[in-house]
Amino acid sequence: MKSQRIEPILVLYTTSGCHLCEQAETLVRQQTAWVGTVEIVDDAELLERYGVRIPVLRRPDTGGELNWPFDAAGVRRLLSDHPSD
Template sequence: MNRLTLYTTLGCHLCERLEAMLSALHYGEYRLEKIEISEDEALMARYGARIPVLVDAAGDELDMGFEPPRLAAWLAERHWLDEAAWRRLGAQFEPHGQARDERERTNQRPSGRRYLG
């Protein structure tokens, strides 16, 4: 079982998002210890502007783990990524395929109007 620490604070919606994605993307069992930073000045100074911060047992930190590609890459480095779950979830975070690429090349808005870019 993997042991992880999440530096968080009450009402942190990004922390909640990270937790939800972690439960979807982590392969196998893990234990998540949540550390409330608002109760400790040193933790506030270290993590206040960076939360959520996810830390593995070796002390390696992940800032902005609420961004799915960042979390997936961090988990993959540790061989903890559920590849099938990432394929399903990751598709939602890719640019909208050919249509977006084509719009960028032709400088078109989604409505089809051209603009100077």
């Protein structure tokens, strides 16, 4: 049986050594396991876009973003947003 790779619903843009990013990841993982992290320093475009804003939580299918500081209610709202058709 083939295993399928499941894409995360949420993406947390982060960088190493960022204590706020660690706090954000802990908070988000308490709400959902469907989160992936992206290290922005590895991508010049992401670094320019998110460099001074991290941690940023993004829902790729809707384009919705939360800038830090966010709370559990904000994460739940982002999760409940429906993709636009």
